[in-house]
Amino acid sequence: MADQGVRTDRLGLLLEQFDQAREMAQVRLTGLGDEEYLWEPVADCWSLRRRGEAVTPRAYGPGEWVLDKGAPDIPASEYAEVARQAAGGMPVSKIAEDWSVSVERVGEVLAFTGTPEPDRTPVTTIAWRLAHLHSCFAGQWEWTFGERRRDPRLLVDFTPRAGLALEAFWATIDRWREDVASVTDEQLDTVGFSQYPYGSDPDDPFIAVVAGSGLEFIHHMAEIALLRDLWRARFPGRG
The missing domain is CATH 1.10.10 (Arc Repressor Mutant, subunit A)
Known part of the structure; x- marks a missing residue:
């Protein structure tokens, strides 16, 4: 396989896994409409809601729409x-x-x-899962490659429009991937290279942060894919 340009170094393997997961996720999210994006399959879901209509005590976001979040x-x-x-x-x-x-x-x-x-x-909507991922990746980028000062909860202006959300999400994901690909082996081993405050990033070598962010992306995208399957089964023919 080496003569086909496949990377086998530790960062290369994580990037290859991330790229494949991103490709599959983009295919699975093609055609996502606003109604499906906000669909609540059961009662008491967490989702995106207008400010003042959130059902959770720590809902956050900088604009009109906020993301449900419960007590810690x-x-x-x-x-x-x-x-x-x-x-x-x-x-x-x-x-x-x-x-x-x-x-x-x-x-x-x-x-x-x-x-x-x-x-x-709680069961969460596609909108919630996508917004949660977006917020996490935006925050990790800010506190790794950015100015390391802005509140991660206020970096993403959440939207009820699926198309707009996806456009902004892919841009954030691709920025993270591009900058991760540029780090050195020394930086991969540096504890606290990422200072993202919501988690253990400041106490972990950066290679562990990269692996963890990939796992977060994969497992939430799998959940979103299942919700899309349930939507199609529940509402056949609806876009």
């Missing part, structure tokens, strides 16, 4: 990650800051034994 907590699926953070020497106060919870809540998680109950997470 550590989901059960992340209890093991919190334990790893503590075992690696991260102070409880820093863990609490990373997860936006109290020190007492971190203590409860660290003291927990047994198997946690599955998380009860």
